[in-house]
Amino acid sequence: MADLDLAEAPGVIFLDHPAGCRVHRVGLxxxxxxxxxxTAVGGRTNGRPRLSTSPEKDLGFPYASDGYGPLxxxxxxxxxxxxxxxxxxSRGEYATWVDSGRPSxxxxxxxxxxxxxxxxxxxSLVRGLVCGLEIVGGRWEVTGEAGVAGDEARLYLDQLxxxxxxxxxxxxxxxxxxxxxxxxxxxLDTEVAEPSVAVVGGGETAATIVEYLMHQHAGPTTVISPQxxxxxxxxxxxxxALYSSPERWRELSEKDRRDVIARTDRGVxxxxxxxxxxxxxxxxxxxGTVVSLARVDGQTELVxxxxxxxxxxxxxxxxxxxxxxxxxxxLDLFGTVARKxxxxxxxxxxxxxxxxxxxxxxxxxLDGISPRLLLPTLAGYEQGPxxxxxxxxxxxxxxxLGSTHRGKADAAAPRRGASVPGPAGRAGRREMAxxxxxxxxxxxxxxxxxxxx
Numbered sequence: 001m002a003d004l005d006l007a008e009a010p011g012v013i014f015l016d017h018p019a020g021c022r023v024h025r026v027g028l029x030x031x032x033x034x035x036x037x038x039t040a041v042g043g044r045t046n047g048r049p050r051l052s053t054s055p056e057k058d059l060g061f062p063y064a065s066d067g068y069g070p071l072x073x074x075x076x077x078x079x080x081x082x083x084x085x086x087x088x089x090s091r092g093e094y095a096t097w098v099d100s101g102r103p104s105x106x107x108x109x110x111x112x113x114x115x116x117x118x119x120x121x122x123x124s125l126v127r128g129l130v131c132g133l134e135i136v137g138g139r140w141e142v143t144g145e146a147g148v149a150g151d152e153a154r155l156y157l158d159q160l161x162x163x164x165x166x167x168x169x170x171x172x173x174x175x176x177x178x179x180x181x182x183x184x185x186x187x188l189d190t191e192v193a194e195p196s197v198a199v200v201g202g203g204e205t206a207a208t209i210v211e212y213l214m215h216q217h218a219g220p221t222t223v224i225s226p227q228x229x230x231x232x233x234x235x236x237x238x239x240x241a242l243y244s245s246p247e248r249w250r251e252l253s254e255k256d257r258r259d260v261i262a263r264t265d266r267g268v269x270x271x272x273x274x275x276x277x278x279x280x281x282x283x284x285x286x287x288g289t290v291v292s293l294a295r296v297d298g299q300t301e302l303v304x305x306x307x308x309x310x311x312x313x314x315x316x317x318x319x320x321x322x323x324x325x326x327x328x329x330x331l332d333l334f335g336t337v338a339r340k341x342x343x344x345x346x347x348x349x350x351x352x353x354x355x356x357x358x359x360x361x362x363x364x365x366l367d368g369i370s371p372r373l374l375l376p377t378l379a380g381y382e383q384g385p386x387x388x389x390x391x392x393x394x395x396x397x398x399x400x401l402g403s404t405h406r407g408k409a410d411a412a413a414p415r416r417g418a419s420v421p422g423p424a425g426r427a428g429r430r431e432m433a434x435x436x437x438x439x440x441x442x443x444x445x446x447x448x449x450x451x452x453x
Contacts, residue, residue, distance in 0.1 A: 025123075025124075026123045026124070026401075027123060027124035027125070027126060027155070027157065028123060028124070028125050028126065029126045029128055029130055029142060029144060029155065030125070030126075030127065030128075030164075031127060031128060031129045032127075033115075033125070033127065034111075034114050034115050034118040034125070035110070035111035035112070035113075035114035035115050035118075036111070037164070037165065038107040038108065038110050038111035038114070039107070039108055039111045040184065040185075043168050043180070043181035043184060043185065044165070044168070044180055044181065044184065044205075045107045045184055045208065046184045046212075047106060047107050047108030047111070048106055048107070048108070048212070049106065049107055049208045049211065049212060050103070050104040050105065050106055050107070050272070051104040051105055051106070051107065051110050051390075052104070052204050052207070052208070052270040052272065052273065053104075053270075053389070053390050053391065054102075054104070055084045055104060055105050055110065055113070056084055056085070056102075057390055057391055057392070057393070058082070058083050058084040058113070058393065059079070059082045059083070059114075059117055059393050059394065059397075060076070060079030060080060060082055060083055060393070060394040061244070061391075061392060061393060061394050061395075062244040062245070062392060062394060062395060063076045063079060063080065063394055064076070064244075064245075064394070064395065065079070065394070065398050066398075067398050067399075079394055079397075081120065082117040082120065082121075084113060087113045087116050087117070090116070104272065126144070126146065126153075126155060127146060128144035128145055128146035128153060129144055129145045129146075130142055130143070130144045130333060131143055131144055131145055131333065132144075132333055132335060133160065133330070133333045133334050133335065133338055134334070134335030134336075134337055134338050135335070135337045135338045135341060135371065136156075136337070138370070138371060139156050139157060139158055139371055140156070140157050140158070140159070140160040140338075140371055140373075141154055141155075141156055142154065142155040142156075142157065142160070157371075158371055158372070159365075159371060159372040159373075159374065160371070160372070160373055160374065161374035161375075161376065161400065162330045162373075162374070162375055162377065163376060163377065165324070165325065165377075166324075166325030166326070166329035166330070167325045167329060168180055168181035168182075168325075169321070169325065170200075170201070170321035170322060170323035170324055170325065171321070171323040171324070171326075172200060172290055172293065172319075172321040172323060173321060174293070175295065176293045176294055176295050176300045176319065177200075177293065177300065177319045177320065177321040178318060178319065178320050178321065179320075179321055180205060180209070180320070180321070180322055183209060183320050187216075188217060188318050189318075190317055190318055192219075192317045194217065194218045194219035195217070195219045195316075195317035195318050196219055196220050196222070196315075196316045196317045196318075197213060197217070197219060197220070197221045197222070197316060197317065197318045197319075197320065198221075198222045198223075198224055198300075198302065198314070198316040198318070198319045198320070199213075199221065199222070199223050199224070199320045199322055200224045200225075200290055200302075200319065200320065200321055200322060200323055201223075201224075201225060201321070201322030201323045201324065202223070202225030202226070202227055202230065202231070202267040202268070202269075203266065203267050203268065203269075203322070203324065204268075204269065204270060204273070205322045205324060206223060206225070206269075206322040207269040207270060207273035207274075207277070208273070209320055209322055210223060210273070210277055210283060211273055211276055211277065214276070214277065214280050214282070214283065218282075219282070219317075220282050220283075220284070221282055221283045221284075222283075222284050222285070222286055222314075222316070223283065223284070223285045223286070224285075224286050224287075224288060224290065224302070224304065225267060225285070225287070225288075226267075226287065226288065226289045227267055227287065228287050229285060229287075230269055230274070230277075230285050231263075231267065231268045231269070232268060232269060232270075232271050232274045233263075233264055233265070233268040233269065233270050233271060234263045234264045234268075235264070235270075235271060239260070239263070239264045240391075242260060242264075242384065242385060242386075243264075243384065243385055243386035243391040243392055244386065244391070244392055244395075246383065246384025246385070246386065246392075246395075249383065249384045249385070250382075250383075254381075257381055257385075258381065260385060261380055261381065261385050264385060265380070265385055265388070265389060286304065286312070286314065287304075287306055288304025288305060288306050288312060289304065289305050289306070290302050290303070290304060290305075291303050291304075291305045291311075293319065296315065297315075298317075299315040299316060299317055300315065300316055300317075300318070300319040301313060301314075301315045302314055302315070302316070302319065326353075327353045327356075327377065327378060328352060328353050328356060328378075341369045341370075342356075342366070342369060342373075344368065344369075345359055345366055345367060345368035345369045346358075346359055346366075346368075353378070354381075356375065356378050357378050357379075357380075357381040357382055358381070358382060359382075360375055360378055360379045360381075360382045360383060361382075361383075362383065362399065363399055363400065364376045364379045364383060364387060364396065364399045364400055374400055376388065376396055376400070383399070387399070
């Protein structure tokens with residue numbers, strides 16, 4: 001077993017500024033490398049579908065850092081080195097992209113952008129699959145399987161960010177359904193000439209699959225979700241402004257916040273997907289929650305429940321489960337000490353995910369737990385809807401890495417190269433790692449251009 005400490009990782013570079021601004025040392029734990037979940041190897045796409053959000057909402061968006069005092073302007077300028085447009089310019093493709101109407105890039109292209117940005121950063125990439133998380137001696141112990149042989153390794157750090165989407169299996173996983181990963185790897189995998197296909201789920205994962213099916217098979221496709229219709233994501237100015245500038249967010253009531261999230265993020269298709277799908281008569285929608293399913297006579301039989309109405313029992317040749325993993329899936333990896341720390345932080349409640357959501361602080365960490373546990377994918381309800389997706393990655397990195405500068409940005413900074421008192425009496429170097437990391441981790445790692453704590 002190998003033990004890794006980010007304190008021994010290669011050094012990061014300093015911001016060339018007289019004040020000598022410093023930020024955390026960041027590591028990324030991911031089995032396939034940066035941006036893998038936007039490629040076929042990640043099992044969530046084959047790389048060909050198009051991004052459902054504007055690529056201009058890139059790693060630095062909205063370029064409005066304000067937690068660094070007099071350095072804020074320079075931080076914004078430095079973050080532009082990792083922008084989508086800078087990536088296109090570096091490849092000589094910017095004019096072509098503009099002239100063709102600024103189209104959404106394919107998933108594989110977005111992965112290329114993330115890798116390009118990562119290549120310009122100085123951070124530690126640990127290739128491995130995380131299989132355990134525990135608190136040991138006041139630090140996070142991350143246990144993973146690394147290398148081709150799957151050797152066990154441990155990583156020790158002061159802060160942990162969970163940034164990935166979780167397991168491939170959705171809520172209906174089993175022999176009667178096909179997971180998202182199985183679909184992208186195997187396709188429909190049936191001998192039926194024009195199979196009837198059901199896609200269970202009302203979010204963007206389901207939309208991507210339905211769009212792909214429209215071009216790849218001639219049979220009927222049915223979208224199944226609890227909503228009465230397939231809703232289009234709200235993308236007007238007022239909705240978008242809450243993502244980019246969430247200052248007003250906490251003024252809203254709990255009902256209003258959840259209504260906005262439901263209208264703009266959860267269980268909705270992008271306008272582009274809606275426009276594409278509604279032109280095809282082979283695609284229909286059925287309302288209902290799948291309460292049971294089974295293989296019957298070579299097909300999958302679903303029982304769809306709707307309150308106040310009789311159950312419906314349709315059958316399909318292929319059923320694809322696009323419901324997604326539990327939002328708190330990472331708790332399954334926690335050891336006894338870590339699990340108890342989380343329960344102490346949220347209190348004795350049966351409200352599970354919502355209890356966690358209500359305890360996410362301004363720095364996107366779970367309040368009341370030490371060492372620091374960052375949960376941006378659960379921060380939408382309490383801090384603003386853009387933190388849980390691709391809508392404000394620059395603001396996310398400011399919250400995560402700029403929190404140590406808030407309230408003291410105007411104080412005299414130590415000279416470059418000097419040590420700063422840190423946790424547990426160690427010379428001021430705070431190690432943070434994200435695992436199963438994608439865009440969230442890349443946004444945070446981009447801030448490494450500022451140096452180290």
